[in-house]
Amino acid sequence: MSAEASSTFPCFGSHCAVWATGAGDRGTAAGAVALAERSLRSWHERFTRFDAASELSAFNADPRDAVPASPLMLRLTQVVRDAARRTGGLVDATLLGELEAAGYRADLGRPLPLAVALGLAPPRRPAGPSPVSRWGEIAVDADAGVVRRPPGLRIDSGGIAKGMFADVLAELLAPCDAFAVDCAGDVRVGGAAGIARPVRVTSPFDGGVLHEWALADAGVATSGIGRRSWLDERGRVAHHLLDPATGRPAYTGVVQATAIAATATEAEERAKLAVLRGPERAAAALPDGGLVVYDDGSHDIVAPRTAARSVTIPACAAPSSSPPSWA
Amino acid sequence: MPDSTPPPTDRRALAAGKARAHRERTRRMRRRVATGAATAFIALFATISVQMAAGNDPATGTASAKVKASAPAASTSSSTGSDSSSSSTPAAVTTQQS
Numbered sequence: 358m359s360a361e362a363s364s365t366f367p368c369f370g371s372h373c374a375v376w377a378t379g380a381g382d383r384g385t386a387a388g389a390v391a392l393a394e395r396s397l398r399s400w401h402e403r404f405t406r407f408d409a410a411s412e413l414s415a416f417n418a419d420p421r422d423a424v425p426a427s428p429l430m431l432r433l434t435q436v437v438r439d440a441a442r443r444t445g446g447l448v449d450a451t452l453l454g455e456l457e458a459a460g461y462r463a464d465l466g467r468p469l470p471l472a473v474a475l476g477l478a479p480p481r482r483p484a485g486p487s488p489v490s491r492w493g494e495i496a497v498d499a500d501a502g503v504v505r506r507p508p509g510l511r512i513d514s515g516g517i518a519k520g521m522f523a524d525v526l527a528e529l530l531a532p533c534d535a536f537a538v539d540c541a542g543d544v545r546v547g548g549a550a551g552i553a554r555p556v557r558v559t560s561p562f563d564g565g566v567l568h569e570w571a572l573a574d575a576g577v578a579t580s581g582i583g584r585r586s587w588l589d590e591r592g593r594v595a596h597h598l599l600d601p602a603t604g605r606p607a608y609t610g611v612v613q614a615t616a617i618a619a620t621a622t623e624a625e626e627r628a629k630l631a632v633l634r635g636p637e638r639a640a641a642a643l644p645d646g647g648l649v650v651y652d653d654g655s656h657d658i659v660a661p662r663t664a665a666r667s668v669t670i671p672a673c674a675a676p677s678s679s680p681p682s683w684a
Numbered sequence: 685m686p687d688s689t690p691p692p693t694d695r696r697a698l699a700a701g702k703a704r705a706h707r708e709r710t711r712r713m714r715r716r717v718a719t720g721a722a723t724a725f726i727a728l729f730a731t732i733s734v735q736m737a738a739g740n741d742p743a744t745g746t747a748s749a750k751v752k753a754s755a756p757a758a759s760t761s762s763s764t765g766s767d768s769s770s771s772s773t774p775a776a777v778t779t780q781q782s
Contacts, residue, residue: 376775378774537777544779552774554776554777556776557776577777579781583781584780584782585781613781
């Protein structure tokens with residue numbers, strides 16, 4: 358295997374990293390990594406909700422029913438709708454108002470220590486769908502290039518967008534012998550040579566490595582309540598994963614879930630679903646395997662229901678008609 | 685019958701030869717003991733060094749996590765700033781809460 362090029366950089370309020378080797382006749386691996394980094398930095402600016410001038414903020418503030426949208430915004434809104442539909446409304450990215458009301462209105466500082474947050478948290482119970490959900494009112498018209506939704510319905514890019522960005526880059530990096538995209542924790546690995554890469558998951562309590570998979574072609578995502586937590590104005594402990602049924606942070610007994618799937622988008626969706634379902638039904642949300650951490654610090658490694666550990670990704674349409682040059 | 689007792693000068697030479705042989709044997713034994721001790725020390729030291737490097741501390745008697753699951757080769761959880769590098773094997777990736 359030839360030398361692997363890589364870059365790690367701050368992005369999405371966290372850190373992103375890209376690795377690539379063997380870029381073929383399109384250019385160098387270093388060029389592929391540089392293109393991926395430029396793309397991620399650009400998407401961060403376009404899809405942050407903390408900048409009123411961003412594309413996402415403009416979309417959310419648009420007073421029209423049918424909002425013209427870029428191809429990536431069209432894709433994001435479709436992903437939001439699909440995730441809610443597939444999870445019975447549990448993974449609902451339209452709860453931005455509730456999230457802001459809970460106190461998540463800007464970049465957060467250091468999270469509360471997880472053990473402290475759990476000590477202050479309300480009794481555990483599984484999350485449920487919202488009785489007044491609005492995600493079903495989103496309609497994406499890709500041919501017309503518009504998203505139809507009631508004015509005032511806003512979407513949160515959140516983790517689901519990070520998974521989607523990792524998948525978009527995977528389509529760009531597919532000709533490389535091997536690549537990995539770590540989009541603030543949402544990971545996509547792949548490459549034409551089918552080389553397995555170690556993918557690790559760490560404990561939300563002490564950061565120790567809990568498990569390691571060797572994956573050649575898969576999406577892996579981790580969701581949980583430890584990294585983004587705070588005390589709200591009334592002194593209540595809060596985090597960013599909401600129970601759609603109550604609009605309040607969900608404390609289900611699962612503090613972190615990691616999912617393996619064909620794509621990082623799907624892995625992110627499954628990881629969130631596993632956290633929101635709670636201990637009894639978390640594993641069922643991880644058909645291709647994963648890991649669940651409970652609030653007593655214990656964890657379960659979930660074996661895939663199929664025999665193969667490496668997930669094969671179905672062919673994806675390229676995001677643009679002309680292949681990129683990385684040279 | 686001839687007298688087999690060596691003359692006094694020969695007796696002294698014989699005694700000196702025996703003493704020399706004794707000293708030589710003693711020196712050889714000391715050399716063997718020293719060489720053996722040094723070899724044993726080096727072997728023991730090397731074994732302990734290898735064990736420590738592998739994460740097994742003989743002082744505590746407990747093995748730490750398997751090498752495969754410790755000390756991530758490339759983790760995204762603690763990096764800061766922007767950095768570019770190259771290596772010859774696929775780097776490990778760490779998934780974490782986003």
